[in-house]
Amino acid sequence: MTPEEAYNKAIKLGKRIPELEPTIIQDACYSFLYACFVIEGRWELGEPTISKNTYLSYLYALYVKGRLPDFMHNEMILNNDESAKKYIEYITSNDTKTSILQSNKRFRRKNT
Numbered sequence: 001m002t003p004e005e006a007y008n009k010a011i012k013l014g015k016r017i018p019e020l021e022p023t024i025i026q027d028a029c030y031s032f033l034y035a036c037f038v039i040e041g042r043w044e045l046g047e048p049t050i051s052k053n054t055y056l057s058y059l060y061a062l063y064v065k066g067r068l069p070d071f072m073h074n075e076m077i078l079n080n081d082e083s084a085k086k087y088i089e090y091i092t093s094n095d096t097k098t099s100i101l102q103s104n105k106r107f108r109r110k111n112t
Contacts, residue, residue, distance in 0.1 A: 003027035028053040054083040
């Protein structure tokens with residue numbers, strides 16, 4: 001089974017499938033998507049894989065985590081590419097305790 005197939009199975013079932021997670025963490029993109037759309041929050045197991053891609057790390061901070069865990073944060077700063085610059089701008093200009101997913105969950109609860 002590929003990471004894509006494992007992710008799609010979790011999406012189809014609408015729940016976390018721990019036995020497929022070792023397959024999903026082989027791919028940074030599917031690790032990010034799994035955190036966002038299956039777990040709907042931080043996924044520590046997938047963070048080392050996600051951190052290999054600065055753009056996905058930035059999106060992970062924006063949508064899932066807020067400020068990145070120290071090891072991801074430091075790696076982003078060292079990369080100093082466009083995604084790292086956006087991440088630095090994000091953490092210096094926003095309340096990074098609340099991610100977009102956390103805000104959306106609160107909004108849904110408040111308006112249902």
